[in-house]
Amino acid sequence: MIHKFSVRTAGAAEPDVERAGRDLGLPDLEIWHDYYIQFATEPGAEGIAAVCDALHGPLGKVTVADVALAEGEVQVAYRRGVVDNESDSLVAMCAALGLDAVAGKMATSYKSSSPKLAEIIRATRFNQTIEELHETEPRYETLMPSGHYEPARYYDLTKLSDDELAELGKAEGRNLSLAQMRHIRGIQEQLGAESVTDVLFEALDARWSDHCAHTTWKSLGSLLGRLVAASKDTQNPNILSMFHDNAGVWDFYDDHAIAVKAETHNGPSAISAYFGQLTKLGGVLRDILGTGLVADPIGSFEYTALGVPETPAPIAGRPAPKQIASDTIRAIKEYGNTFGVPMTYSHMTFHPAYRAKPFALGGSIGIMPTSAAQPGQPQPGDLVVLIGGLTGNEGMHGASASSAGSTMDVTSVQIGAPLEQVKFRKALVDLRDAGCLRALTDVGGAGLNSAVGEIGDPGGVWINTALVPLKTSALPMWRILLSESQERMLLAIPPAQYAEASRILKRHQVRTTAIGRFTDTGRYTVFHQPALAEADVLERAEPGEFGELGFDVPYELLDFDIPRVETGPVPAISTPAPSWPSMAVDEIGKLLEQVVADAEVASQHYADSQYDSTVQGNTFYGPQYGDQHRVSTGYWAGTPVDGSRAAAVLSTAFNPWLFDVHPVDALRQMFVDVVAGQVLAGVALNDICLTDNFYTPHLAENWQEWLVGMVDELAALVRHFGVPVISGKDSSAGSTATDEGVVSVPPAVFLTALGKAPDAAGLTPEQWTGAGSVLALIGPRTPSPVATVAGRLLGISEGPLDAVDLSTVDAYLAALASSRGSFRSATRIGPGGVAAGLVKGALASGLGVELNPEAAQAELLFAEHRAGALVELDEAALAALPEALNSVVLGRLVDETGVRVAGTELLTPAVADRWSGSFTARIS
Numbered sequence: 001m002i003h004k005f006s007v008r009t010a011g012a013a014e015p016d017v018e019r020a021g022r023d024l025g026l027p028d029l030e031i032w033h034d035y036y037i038q039f040a041t042e043p044g045a046e047g048i049a050a051v052c053d054a055l056h057g058p059l060g061k062v063t064v065a066d067v068a069l070a071e072g073e074v075q076v077a078y079r080r081g082v083v084d085n086e087s088d089s090l091v092a093m094c095a096a097l098g099l100d101a102v103a104g105k106m107a108t109s110y111k112s113s114s115p116k117l118a119e120i121i122r123a124t125r126f127n128q129t130i131e132e133l134h135e136t137e138p139r140y141e142t143l144m145p146s147g148h149y150e151p152a153r154y155y156d157l158t159k160l161s162d163d164e165l166a167e168l169g170k171a172e173g174r175n176l177s178l179a180q181m182r183h184i185r186g187i188q189e190q191l192g193a194e195s196v197t198d199v200l201f202e203a204l205d206a207r208w209s210d211h212c213a214h215t216t217w218k219s220l221g222s223l224l225g226r227l228v229a230a231s232k233d234t235q236n237p238n239i240l241s242m243f244h245d246n247a248g249v250w251d252f253y254d255d256h257a258i259a260v261k262a263e264t265h266n267g268p269s270a271i272s273a274y275f276g277q278l279t280k281l282g283g284v285l286r287d288i289l290g291t292g293l294v295a296d297p298i299g300s301f302e303y304t305a306l307g308v309p310e311t312p313a314p315i316a317g318r319p320a321p322k323q324i325a326s327d328t329i330r331a332i333k334e335y336g337n338t339f340g341v342p343m344t345y346s347h348m349t350f351h352p353a354y355r356a357k358p359f360a361l362g363g364s365i366g367i368m369p370t371s372a373a374q375p376g377q378p379q380p381g382d383l384v385v386l387i388g389g390l391t392g393n394e395g396m397h398g399a400s401a402s403s404a405g406s407t408m409d410v411t412s413v414q415i416g417a418p419l420e421q422v423k424f425r426k427a428l429v430d431l432r433d434a435g436c437l438r439a440l441t442d443v444g445g446a447g448l449n450s451a452v453g454e455i456g457d458p459g460g461v462w463i464n465t466a467l468v469p470l471k472t473s474a475l476p477m478w479r480i481l482l483s484e485s486q487e488r489m490l491l492a493i494p495p496a497q498y499a500e501a502s503r504i505l506k507r508h509q510v511r512t513t514a515i516g517r518f519t520d521t522g523r524y525t526v527f528h529q530p531a532l533a534e535a536d537v538l539e540r541a542e543p544g545e546f547g548e549l550g551f552d553v554p555y556e557l558l559d560f561d562i563p564r565v566e567t568g569p570v571p572a573i574s575t576p577a578p579s580w581p582s583m584a585v586d587e588i589g590k591l592l593e594q595v596v597a598d599a600e601v602a603s604q605h606y607a608d609s610q611y612d613s614t615v616q617g618n619t620f621y622g623p624q625y626g627d628q629h630r631v632s633t634g635y636w637a638g639t640p641v642d643g644s645r646a647a648a649v650l651s652t653a654f655n656p657w658l659f660d661v662h663p664v665d666a667l668r669q670m671f672v673d674v675v676a677g678q679v680l681a682g683v684a685l686n687d688i689c690l691t692d693n694f695y696t697p698h699l700a701e702n703w704q705e706w707l708v709g710m711v712d713e714l715a716a717l718v719r720h721f722g723v724p725v726i727s728g729k730d731s732s733a734g735s736t737a738t739d740e741g742v743v744s745v746p747p748a749v750f751l752t753a754l755g756k757a758p759d760a761a762g763l764t765p766e767q768w769t770g771a772g773s774v775l776a777l778i779g780p781r782t783p784s785p786v787a788t789v790a791g792r793l794l795g796i797s798e799g800p801l802d803a804v805d806l807s808t809v810d811a812y813l814a815a816l817a818s819s820r821g822s823f824r825s826a827t828r829i830g831p832g833g834v835a836a837g838l839v840k841g842a843l844a845s846g847l848g849v850e851l852n853p854e855a856a857q858a859e860l861l862f863a864e865h866r867a868g869a870l871v872e873l874d875e876a877a878l879a880a881l882p883e884a885l886n887s888v889v890l891g892r893l894v895d896e897t898g899v900r901v902a903g904t905e906l907l908t909p910a911v912a913d914r915w916s917g918s919f920t921a922r923i924s
């Protein structure tokens with residue numbers, strides 16, 4: 001029997017619901033969760049009352065049982081085939097209450113008197129790929145996912161023609177090419193086997209995907225190798241681990257190290273922005289946990305570029321940009337806040353090239369003892385231990401479909417459940433400290449196949465998929481292997497440590513199953529043998545009879561050589577350089593109103609304020625500052641080691657409009673921007689490292705040339721500045737076939753910088769400190785209007801980017817490091833240029849600035865000098881500033897708030913309002 005429990009707010013609507021009601025134009029909106037629970041034995045009135053009590057807790061909620069959906073209410077629930085993560089928690093909760101539940105399901109209900117309720121919810125809060133919308137009470141016969149084990153399929157590839165091979169390679173949503181299928185036929189022949197299984201096809205489809213094997217980068221001439229070689233050449237002693245683990249590891253202070261990683265979830269976020277964005281954060285936090293022998297996440301960051309909110313989705317049925325925006329905010333809030341990690345940076349960009357497939361980047365940094373910085377190596381006989389969430393029929397082909405840019409369907413969406421990850425986070429740290437771990441890795445893209453296959457390489461490993469705890473009653477072997485169900489980790493535990501490890505995991509309520517053993521056979525072996533129990537795995541290192549064999553293949557047969565693609569030089573673009581128009585002060589004022597309303601400049605407080613940035617108590621600075629208004633900082637700093645003032649400093653640089661114009665020149669500007677920003681904050685040049693996230697199209701003109709050109713430029717910059725790149729990810733399928741034709745993202749790379757400083761107190765503050773001081777512009781200039789916010793608004797779209805001379809930057813950085821101490825405050829110059837910096841400086845501090853009359857020119861105010869900064873200093877300190885800072889005085893700070901030039905107030909109420917409200921108005 002199934003009972004329904006609706007947990008509703010007892011009194012006034014919660015702020016979140018009120019906000020949602022306002023956003024959706026439904027002022028009387030009510031939102032609540034319905035939990036359906038299937039019991040093996042009737043719980044009775046007392047049991048039902050106990051469940052009600054447990055569900056609503058003491059927080060001003062009431063739970064009503066078995067109340068059907070009424071008129072004026074709509075409910076959104078997962079489709080019947082999609083298994084709900086809450087099911088497990090509901091069953092566990094009932095067990096704790098002494099009730100015999102077998103399955104559960106959660107739904108969200110909405111109520112309003114508006115006749116448009118269903119229409120609005122369908123358009124904004126509903127994902128038809130994985131959800132169903134009910135206007136009357138749904139009838140469930142059972143909540144138990146039904147199914148029976150489907151045996152593996154066997155194919156004798158030696159008997160198939162090329163056409164048949166090609167067809168088989170693409171069957172069931174696979175993305176194997178004919179060449180790859182021929183290679184698999186070669187494996188069959190070398191094994192002397194009569195047939196091979198679909199399990200092997202699927203395993204190799206994932207293993208050889210761009211996501212797992214970086215095929216695009218390899219085909220263009222070992223691009224990753226070029227970056228690694230350049231980073232090695234820096235001989236930077238802070239590099240503890242680079243590109244050979246789940247994250248890069250940078251030496252810190254006090255015998256600690258910091259792991260850093262960012263990755264993207266572009267493909268999934270285009271289908272389900274909510275789950276794509278949720279799992280981008282979950283996935284990257286797991287990467288940090290799975291680095292070395294466990295790093296503990298101390299910060300997350302995220303960046304999303306999506307289409308213009310006022311435009312529809314270019315593919316029918318896909319979420320429109322506005323929905324992606326609100327789903328993103330909801331997802332980031334739900335994962336980050338629940339996991340308990342401070343948000344260090346978040347930003348949303350609206351750019352038409354991302355309307356088909358957003359740029360969904362999630363990142364994290366974590367702290368670890370230096371002794372745990374290196375990844376472990378499983379030893380023969382060690383147990384393969386799977387911990388965390390259950391495995392279900394979701395995230396299928398996530399890695400290969402996103403790599404191939406092919407259609408992703410219902411089952412390719414990953415579903416996140418942050419609480420599951422909260423449980424094993426602490427358990428992993430305890431396991432590390434108790435010396436129980438030989439090695440570990442996260443389970444994410446390409447599921448167990450990637451985790452087991454990679455951690456077992458080259459020594460050897462076997463697993464029994466029949467031991468994997470499932471959400472559904474049955475899944476075929478290949479689905480168990482490929483499922484990208486979230487919140488799982490894979491551990492290598494020596495048998496002698498297993499008892500202790502299980503005790504620790506049990507204490508943290510983490511599901512733990514030994515599913516196989518590491519070996520010294522050099523073979524990767526997957527089979528399904530229900531007769532081999534976990535106790536047998538714990539007892540003996542040999543599997544015995546395989547039962548149904550998926551594959552048993554030497555690792556050396558699993559390599560697939562990628563043919564080399566030759567590329568030409570990056571295209572030469574010669575367009576004349578436009579100049580800024582001359583503008584009267586009132587025209588400057590009008591332009592400023594528009595500039596501050598652009599999403600690159602406007603306050604994103606609506607989103608930022610929903611993300612917890614102080615949890616853990618280590619945040620020293622950022623991600624916002626300002627006594628009067630909250631303005632995004634140019635960097636975040638945290639002090640993650642107890643009792644130490646040493647700071648980790650995080651900052652980013654990305655601007656798609658620059659990459660639209662010239663990807664290689666844009667990369668140079670972004671590199672110099674992020675590095676100069678770190679030096680400005682107070683980090684020494686050789687204490688900075690980077691992570692890269694390349695997101696490039698695969699069907700746009702010259703995409704290969706641009707990609708190679710960008711990688712070579714990045715390698716050259718790494719060598720020049722001695723700033724290494726220590727981790728990264730390439731997402732190389734940024735072109736999407738849409739109803740309007742192919743839409744491609746610009747070839748681009750997002751840069752994240754991690755720096756360290758011995759004392760957080762020595763970092764540069766950004767808030768203006770007081771009347772009387774002088775405000776100056778410093779740094780190498782990039783005066784072109786091209787790709788600036790103001791330039792876009794003025795319709796200037798053609799022309800080159802400014803060249804940045806590296807020796808000028810060298811001299812500037814040296815001067816910056818030596819004279820930084822004389823600045824009372826300093827900010828990076830970002831989108832919107834000096835003018836945006838002045839407006840934000842005044843709004844943040846409540847102080848004002850009187851600009852020199854000659855400052856009233858468009859170029860000075862709106863050019864985005866990307867390596868430069870706005871600095872505040874005492875007049876007396878001006879004379880001592882080194883030449884290489886290239887300083888020019890802009891004006892003087894005064895008590896009366898505002899930005900005044902030639903007697904005109906530029907910071908009008910309209911400017912302030914547009915800066916505060918534009919972002920919110922566009923996405924809500």
Ligand SMILES: O=CNCC(=O)N[C@@H]1O[C@H](COP(=O)(O)O)[C@@H](O)[C@H]1O
Binds near residue numbers: 403732
């Ligand atoms: O599973 C959680 N997260 C980590 C992860 O490995 N995700 C994998 O990346 C794909 C998106 O790639 P993109 O479209 O950005 O190139 C996604 O579909 C997953 O397979």
